[in-house]
Amino acid sequence: MFNRLSLLKNKCPSSLLQRYPLKKIYRSYATNPQTPKGFENFFNNGSGGSKAKIPPPNPKSSPTPPGPNGLKTLAPVIASTVFLWYALGMGSNSKYHEVTYQEFKANLLDKGLVRELNVINNSYVQVHLLPEARSFLAEDPNTVYYFSIGSVENFERQLEKTQDKLGIPDSERIPVSYHREGNLTNALVQLVPTLMLIGFFVYMGRRAGGGMGGQGGIFGIGKSKAKLFNKETDVQIKFKDVAGADEAKEEIMEFVKFLKDPQRFERLGATIPKGAILSGPPGTGKTLMAKATAGEANVPFLSVSGSEFIEMFVGVGSSRVRDLFETAKKNAPCIIFIDEIDAIGKARGKGGHFTGGNDERESTLNQLLVELDGFNSSDHVVVLAGTNRPDVLDPALLRPGRFDRHIVIDKPDIIGRADIFKVHLKPIKLNPKLDVPALAHKLASLTGGFAGADIHNVCNEAALIAARNGKDNVNEIDFEAAIERVIAGIEKKSRVLSPEEKKTVAYHEAGHAVAGWYLKYAEPLIKVSIIPRGSSALGYAQYLPKDQYLYSKLQLMDRMCVALGGRVSESMFFESITTGAQNDLQKVTKMAYSQVSIFGMNPTIGPMSYQQDSNEPQFQKPYSEKTGSLIDDEARSLVTEALDRTTKLLTEKKSDIEKVAQLLMTKEILTKQDMENLLGKRPYETEMSPIEKAIKENEDKE
Template identity: 65%
Template sequence: MTINPGTVLPLAFTSYVLYKAMSPSDMSREITWQDFRSTFLDRGLVDRLVVLNRNRVRVYLRQGGSSGTLNQPHVTTYTFSIGSVEAFERKLDEAQSELGIPGSERIPVSYKDEVSVLGTLIHFAPTLLLVGVLIYMGRKGPGGSGSGIFGVGKSKAKLFNRETDISVKFKDVAGMDEAKTEIMEFVNFLKNPAAYQKLGAKIPKGAILSGPPGTGKTLLAKATAGEAGVPFLSVSGSEFVEMFVGVGASRVRDLFASAKKNAPCIIFVDEIDAIGKARGKGNQFGGNDERESTLNQLLVEMDGFGSNEQVVVLAGTNRPDVLDDALMRPGRFDRHIAIDRPDIKGRQDIFMVHLRPIKTDEDLPKLAQKLAALTPGFSGADVHNVCNEAALIAARHNQETVTGADFEAAIERVIVGLEKKSKVLSPEEKKTVAYHEAGHAVAGWYLEHADPLLKVSIIPRGVGALGYAQYLPKDQYLYSTQQLMDRMCMTLGGRVSEHIFFGIVTTGAQDDLQKVTKMAYAQVATYGMDPELGPLSYGNQDNKEQFTKPYSEQTGQLIDNQVRALIGTAFRKTTDLLTAKRADVEKVAQLLMEKEVLNRADMERLLGKRPFQDKLHELLGTEVTPQDEKYLKPTIETPPSSS
């Protein structure tokens, strides 16, 4: 065992001091003045007295005088307290005069000041403790990093080694072909910078990777570093801001200094909107001074790069609209790479990546194709969650492999939540939910532009869903007024069915009404589809940071009236449709109450083939027809600004 002298010596010194402070040779007993007078002074046993610190008197006895005194044979000295030295001297003189002791034989009294080592240590214990804590923080630092409190301005960026820590390549990133193509230019520059420099070209300083959560922004940045074979410095935007003033700017400087030492390398700042928000907003009370100073330092560091330093800065954010304009200008973050949710072809590629480690007997290409069609709007993280949930469901049932039914159950779990077996509906509630969901299903079955129905259920799931209908929408970015009207009618099918069959309405249509209201306001106020209001757009009505309306009171009243009229038209159209198809709603509702879950085959047996062609219906089978090949290719249409 290795002994550290720096630790042993202080412990030995402390032990010695405590030993001397509490040594038995210095032990004494506390007595009173009466005990001193009657036991020692009157019997002539006192040799001398010592006044300590002007408040205590130590009694020294003659040789042999302590034997058996006060039944304390091991005590060598006695002490008693005094109020003042003058009073003590007067009482001592009076006592000796009463005893007739001549002046030449009176007891000698001396005065002495003593300091207790133990008392002094206790007195300075808080100060010593504080000094010890500061020394510990200065040497060790939080988390054992060794930087300590004096290294609070050091960057917390984690460095991934190019040989061992970065194993992600572009082949491991699926569903974002356009983004990979655009970012490949950074990889080529880091691999072969001379080819660009000899032509006078300068590589862009950085790129913003923006997109919804779970679309793979961080994964793409790491794959860029792995593909280029260079070090990768990863840091979160929130790690720059601390309670200490100036720490953020200091960490930015240290981060870029480390990057220059490891050049060529890649810096990835995740959630850069934590420090990159537009300056000058909400700063009346000085709450953003530290964040803004951090942003200013980041701007300086990025603009101070030389073209030959071979350092690329990538940043990820979910909110590119709040970033400062100075951060987005050419020369800093030159490229703005949007990473959206994948289309059906992208989801198929992502499923192929995540299905490889899954133990299944299914044909992986066909399974990935089917699952991609069943998961419109899913991000890469959602796809990975589906594969993981399917494996968990198979393991829960002690299966040897994961089957296609497990994947469908996993999709259902991700979309509508876990089945609530403890929530038992009364017969009246079950009947109401059955007719409500039957209204949705029948309305969508006979509306041309409604999404094809895949499954309808009255089993309670999730937080508040007593039933649900699962549809199979295609990846569509542009909608006409007729398509939006059919979607509104399908959404209102549950409320209309309750009104037709029971003459009353329940609270079960709350979510449906919110969706319909949102679609109606979008058509009138955002997309300019209302003939009365005209082709005007007033932006996104869901913007909660907008405190004033961009239109007058009269226009607002007109918007409300037109929205109410639009929803009324959809309600009347749905009422006419379900009244005409009343028998079909009855059949679907009765079978729902019996089986609780109906799939597409059950609907076809009850209602016959859907009168409109489902363009994605073939994707759920075993083969894909040539006519459906175009639906497997990435869509290149320009999506609207909001939906």
């Protein structure tokens, strides 16, 4: 190897070599190339040789150790450093220090300190120094220098040019070796897709199976999600807790008798119906009726929603249906209740032909049909199902032998509402002076068309209103305020009307009230108000609804006139009408078209009904263009007739409208008693129902 120490020995004076080691002289010469005389002067001045100017890889001094916040800040940097350290294959005890090629050439190569070079992965070069270079550099012996290269060819060309300039013979040139080491970064990049796929399946398994400990993770995805209610502890609801559905209770009692004493029917050769469809509007108590059936029969109760059978995986719905019926057979006798069965029981072949979800739903329905056929009365399993839309169910689901009974749970009448009020009034702390039966009957008369859930909401709202006002108990006025809130919305006290708007609303509502007061078939007025409520109502008139199922043409005409009373009143007392009658016009238009095209009450169109199914998309009308034009003309003529009739009536009663409007602007709320004081008794008193007669008799006694 090219020996620089021997050259320096020949140039140095003997006196200098006797006083100082050759290596120390070489270190000084490497950084301060001077004449031998200069060396003498340099050492005589007491200066030691300076070190090579290579930046230290690991400074010995460091700032004050960071506190907890500093560690949090440095954590990402430390993690990145450790990752890079191992990614470059440097996870040993060596200390690596990166230099540039220029630093490598000037400080290491030109000074003859390099023993060999290792090219790693064609991307960077490790520098291996001579043993004596360690003492010359005075560095940590474990330090390994390296520098990055763009390409191997360019690196070899530059190295060869540098060694040519230094005059190093070919036999003593620095050896270069090439190595390929594992790169953790590339390995992780290759593993990322696999890890993501494994994570996805683990997540879906936990989501679908309720966790690894719940139903077996992904292996339990086909298990039913039905909740089992134990007959001794969970199902405590009885028929006495269900009010307002006496006919439905009578029909469903047949299932209770069978589950209590099945031998009574089987010894005569009778077979109990396998299932029943409980249909009706929302909030009428279908789920409550099913629970009461299980409670009365004292058997386990399996409850599941129809949507829980549908999953993104193919075949899961069918598997869950099979598991549900297997669980029911193990707990027989028991009741299965499938809520919202229309989620899987819609008629097959309707809509969604191009979606895979439709095929999955149909396969789930097919499995349900098979299971309903697969067990008989000896299994002692009864299937109840609830839905709000029985018209969309598949006919195969409703045929005898599957869901034999079709039990309709409709909105309760006034007697049923009174019974429901009695049930929901029990947990409420009422004023001791209130008679609960009389209060229930009165509230029932004020809540026509309410379902059981609406009645429960009224009772809860009354308790909230009483608590909000700091009362110790709930009074009758709180229930009336609750009914107003449920019907018309909360009072908008922050919405302040201008005097002009308030006057317009007062005359508008006065027109409704006066028109209803003098029309025979209009519903009796209870209250009229000009206090803004809800999202858009600036005023409203509350009437006493009747449980009426049939309407004559005269009754519909009177209803249309009452609805048009507000618009007619505005046209009489103001220069122009406002947009406040929009909702009234919608009601009037709907009633007019119903009489002409649905109820067959128009002599021109004749006894024809063109009612369309709102649940199915209609791409064409069920009548010709000529008939459609006739329907439009007759409906418009009917509205015009009602408008003329209302205008004639209110023109005669203009003074009465003035009285009511002026009092409304003063009091904002008028009751039936206020109307009687202003206009006298209503000329057409309606016949009272039996409950209303009982209430009046009770009030007379008090």
